[in-house]
Amino acid sequence: MNKLACTAIALATLSGAAHAQCTINRYGVPDFDQRRSGVPNNGGMYCVPTSFTNIRGYIANNGYGNIMSGPRNWQSQTNYNYVTARINAMGTYMSTSGVNGTKSNNAFNGWNDFIDDWHDDKFTLSSWSGYVPPAWIFLGMIGGMTNICYGYYKPQGGGVYDRDGGHCVTLVGLKGLCSNFSEPTFRIRNPAADDGDLSVQSVFSTEETRTAIQGFNLNGSWVNRHRMVDFGVDSSTRRYLDQLWVVWPQVCLTGKVTFGSDFHIYKPVKVFGLNNENSSSQSPSPGMEILQVALHPMGVEAYALKINPATNQHRLYKQDLATGVWSTVLPSFTAERVNIAVSRFGHLFVHADGSVKKYDLNHGSYPLLAQNTAPGPIVDMEYDDKKDEIVAITTNGRFVRFNNDLTPRANQPLPTGVAILGDGSVFPDPTTPDRWYICSSGSPTMYRVITDSPTVDRIHVDSLITFPAGTEPRSLVMTDSGHLVFSDRGVIADWKFTNFGTHAAWAPDPSSAIAGLPAGRSIEVSRSRNNFVAGVHDQPKWQNDSYQDEGVVPVPDCNPDLNVDGQVDILDFLAFFDSFGQCQLEPGPCGAAGVNADYNTDGLVDILDMLDFVDDFSYGCV
Ligand SMILES: [Ca+2]
Ligand SMILES: [Ca+2]
Ligand SMILES: [Ca+2]
Numbered sequence: 001m002n003k004l005a006c007t008a009i010a011l012a013t014l015s016g017a018a019h020a021q022c023t024i025n026r027y028g029v030p031d032f033d034q035r036r037s038g039v040p041n042n043g044g045m046y047c048v049p050t051s052f053t054n055i056r057g058y059i060a061n062n063g064y065g066n067i068m069s070g071p072r073n074w075q076s077q078t079n080y081n082y083v084t085a086r087i088n089a090m091g092t093y094m095s096t097s098g099v100n101g102t103k104s105n106n107a108f109n110g111w112n113d114f115i116d117d118w119h120d121d122k123f124t125l126s127s128w129s130g131y132v133p134p135a136w137i138f139l140g141m142i143g144g145m146t147n148i149c150y151g152y153y154k155p156q157g158g159g160v161y162d163r164d165g166g167h168c169v170t171l172v173g174l175k176g177l178c179s180n181f182s183e184p185t186f187r188i189r190n191p192a193a194d195d196g197d198l199s200v201q202s203v204f205s206t207e208e209t210r211t212a213i214q215g216f217n218l219n220g221s222w223v224n225r226h227r228m229v230d231f232g233v234d235s236s237t238r239r240y241l242d243q244l245w246v247v248w249p250q251v252c253l254t255g256k257v258t259f260g261s262d263f264h265i266y267k268p269v270k271v272f273g274l275n276n277e278n279s280s281s282q283s284p285s286p287g288m289e290i291l292q293v294a295l296h297p298m299g300v301e302a303y304a305l306k307i308n309p310a311t312n313q314h315r316l317y318k319q320d321l322a323t324g325v326w327s328t329v330l331p332s333f334t335a336e337r338v339n340i341a342v343s344r345f346g347h348l349f350v351h352a353d354g355s356v357k358k359y360d361l362n363h364g365s366y367p368l369l370a371q372n373t374a375p376g377p378i379v380d381m382e383y384d385d386k387k388d389e390i391v392a393i394t395t396n397g398r399f400v401r402f403n404n405d406l407t408p409r410a411n412q413p414l415p416t417g418v419a420i421l422g423d424g425s426v427f428p429d430p431t432t433p434d435r436w437y438i439c440s441s442g443s444p445t446m447y448r449v450i451t452d453s454p455t456v457d458r459i460h461v462d463s464l465i466t467f468p469a470g471t472e473p474r475s476l477v478m479t480d481s482g483h484l485v486f487s488d489r490g491v492i493a494d495w496k497f498t499n500f501g502t503h504a505a506w507a508p509d510p511s512s513a514i515a516g517l518p519a520g521r522s523i524e525v526s527r528s529r530n531n532f533v534a535g536v537h538d539q540p541k542w543q544n545d546s547y548q549d550e551g552v553v554p555v556p557d558c559n560p561d562l563n564v565d566g567q568v569d570i571l572d573f574l575a576f577f578d579s580f581g582q583c584q585l586e587p588g589p590c591g592a593a594g595v596n597a598d599y600n601t602d603g604l605v606d607i608l609d610m611l612d613f614v615d616d617f618s619y620g621c622v
C-alpha cells in the first residue's frame with residue numbers, strides 16, 4: 001500500500017439518466033482524523049469541523065484550490081499540521097466545544113461565516129434535520145458535497161426512543177440504488193475511525209452500512225428515519241440518519257432571456273466530479289412566458305411560474321435539478337398578480353387574486369396547508385428566514401408581513417418618498433432581522449427600511465443606495481454574504497458593500513461568479529437554508545458529540561481501483577486512459593466520466609500521472 005500517497009478520484013458518470021445508476025462513488029474526498037493533538041480535548045468531539053474540512057479538501061483538489069490552498073496530497077503527513085490548523089479554525093467558526101461537540105445551528109452558521117469571510121457566495125449550505133427524503137440524499141451526492149449526521153437513539157422503555165448525541169461523517173458513496181433506491185448502502189469517511197495515533201494521519205478508508213427506513217416512537221411522536229443497520233449491531237442504541245448537509249456550488253436561475261419560455265440554470269463555480277453544468281431548456285407550455293423563478297431550499301429542484309399574458313392563465317412547473325426532467329406543480333389557473341415564494345421548510349406560498357395559499361413541496365404531491373386573504377394586491381413577496389414571515393409590498397403602497405401560517409403580522413404604509421415605479425422588489429436582509437430592501441425598475445435608488453424599534457412595526461428609511469443613472473433593478477435578492485443581486489437591463493448585477501480604506505461604499509463585486517450573466521426579469525440566487533427549529537434542534541441532545549465504535553471494518557483506499565469495485569483490472573485501465581487521452585497536457589482536474597487524469601494532483605495532466613497510475617496498477621491492491 002505504499003502508493004496511497006497518490007490521491008485518485010473515481011466517480012461514475014453523473015449526467016443524463018442519473019436515476020439509472022446503481023452506484024455513485026466519489027473518491028478523492030479526504031478522510032481526515034478528528035482525533036489529533038493540537039485540537040481541544042484531542043479532537044474527541046470534533047467530528048463536525050473535521051467532516052466539513054474533508055469537503056474543503058475535496059473542493060481544493062477539484063477546481064477551487066483557494067478554499068484550502070490546494071491542490072495538495074491530503075494523505076501526506078507533510079500536510080498534517082496544516083490540516084490540524086484548518087480543523088481548529090473550522091471548530092472556532094462552528095463554536096465547537098471540546099467537551100460537548102457542535103450544535104446543529106452553530107455548524108450551519110459557522111460554515112456560512114467561513115464562506116462569507118473568504119469566498120463570498122461561491123458555495124451555499126443546505127441543511128435538513130429529521131427524516132431525509134431518499135431523493136435528496138442522491139441529489140446532494142451527485143450535485144454537491146454531502147455530510148450526514150446520525151443520532152444515537154436510546155430506548156427509554158415502552159418502545160419509546162430518545163436522541164442522545166450523535167456523530168457526523170462525510171458521505172462518499174451510495175450503493176444498491178437500482179435494487180432499492182430509497183434504502184441504499186452508505187459509503188462514508190468516518191473522522192473518528194483512525195489509527196489511534198494523535199500525530200499521524202491514518203490511511204484514508206471507507207466504511208459501509210446498509211440502511212433501512214424504520215418508523216418508531218420518538219418521545220411520543222411517530223417518525224421515520226434511515227437506520228444505519230450495520231452500525232452498532234450489538235448495542236441497544238440505534239443509529240438513525242437525522243441530518244443531511246449539502247455544500248452546493250453557487251446556482252442562479254433565470255428565464256425569458258431571449259424568448260418567453262427559455263429557462264436557464266447557471267452553475268458558474270465549477271467543481272470537477274460534480275453534476276455541475278449550466279443548462280438552458282425550453283420550459284413546458286412553450287406558448288407561455290416565464291414570470292418568476294424559485295429554488296427549493298435543499299437545492300434539489302427549480303420552479304418556473306409561467307403566464308399567458310393575454311389570458312392571465314398561469315402554470316407552475318418544476319425541474320428536477322439532477323435529471324432536468326420537468327413536471328407540473330400547480331395546474332392551469334387564471335388569476336391577476338400572481339407571486340410565489342418558497343420558505344426554508346420547503347413550503348410554497350402563492351399569491352393570486354387576493355388570496356395567499358401555502359403548499360408543501362417536499363413529498364412529490366403538493367397538499368394545500370393553509371390559505372388566507374391577501375392584505376392587498378401584492379407586487380412582490382419573499383420569505384424571511386430570520387423571522388419565519390412573508391414580507392410583501394402592495395400596489396396600494398403598503399408594506400405587509402404575515403406569519404408562516406398566513407396569519408397577519410403587520411400592515412404599514414411604505415415610508416414617505418418610497419414609490420414603486422415599474423416592477424417592484426422587496427427582500428429581507430438575511431444578516432440582520434427587521435431590515436428589508438425595497439427597489440423598483442423605474443428608479444436607480446434602493447431603500448433600506450427598518451422598524452422604528454423592535455417593538456414598533458412602523459418602518460422608516462434607514463439608508464439610501466443609489467446605483468448609476470439608468471439602472472433598472474428587478475427581482476432583488478440579498479445573498480448570504482449581504483450582496484445585493486438583481487436583474488438589470490438583461491444581465492445580472494452583483495453589488496457588495498466594500499471597504500476602500502478611506503471609505504466604504506456599495507460597488508460591483510469584481511470577483512462575482514454571476515455578474516454579467518444574461519438574465520430575464522426574474523432571477524433567483526441560491527442561498528444557505530435549513531429547517532432548524534429553535535427549542536428542538538438546539539437541545540443538548542442535538543449536539544453531535546460522542547463517537548462510539550460502530551463495529552465495522554474500514555476498507556483502506558486503493559487508488560488504482562478507479563471505478564471502486566474492489567478490483568484493479570482492465571476496467572480501471574480503460575477508465576484512466578479515457579481520461580488521460582482527453583486531458584493530456586491540460587490543467588487538472590480534468591477527465592471523463594468523473595475520473596481525474598491528474599492522478600498525482602499536481603495540477604497538470606502529464607506523463608508523470610501515467611507513470612504513477614501504471615506503477616500503481618501493476619502493484620495492485622493488497
Ligand atoms: Ca477515518
Ligand atoms: Ca491519527
Ligand atoms: Ca476497479
Ligand SMILES: [Ca+2]
Pocket residue numbers: 588597598599600601602603604605606608609
Ligand atoms: Ca499531474
